[in-house]
Amino acid sequence: MITIKVNQEIHQFSETLTVAALVRFININTNGIAIAINSSVVKKTDWSFRELQNSDEVLIIKSTQGG
Numbered sequence: 001m002i003t004i005k006v007n008q009e010i011h012q013f014s015e016t017l018t019v020a021a022l023v024r025f026i027n028i029n030t031n032g033i034a035i036a037i038n039s040s041v042v043k044k045t046d047w048s049f050r051e052l053q054n055s056d057e058v059l060i061i062k063s064t065q066g067g
Helices: 019-026
Strands: 002-006 009-013 033-037 040-042 057-062
Touching: 002 019, 019 033, 019 057
Parallel strands: 002 057
Antiparallel strands: 002 009, 033 040, 033 057
């Protein structure tokens, strides 16, 4: 069992998962978002390869338009 904090909310998973799998689990639109793990931004092209580890802190930032 691994524990991951996503935007200050704790999630537990039975096995390790990739960033892409986490995005699917959370069910959010990937357009206009950035993801950082432990304060380091992960490129969208690396989401399928980057595995999350126990106690990782994930920050998902959604861009907004305004003016």
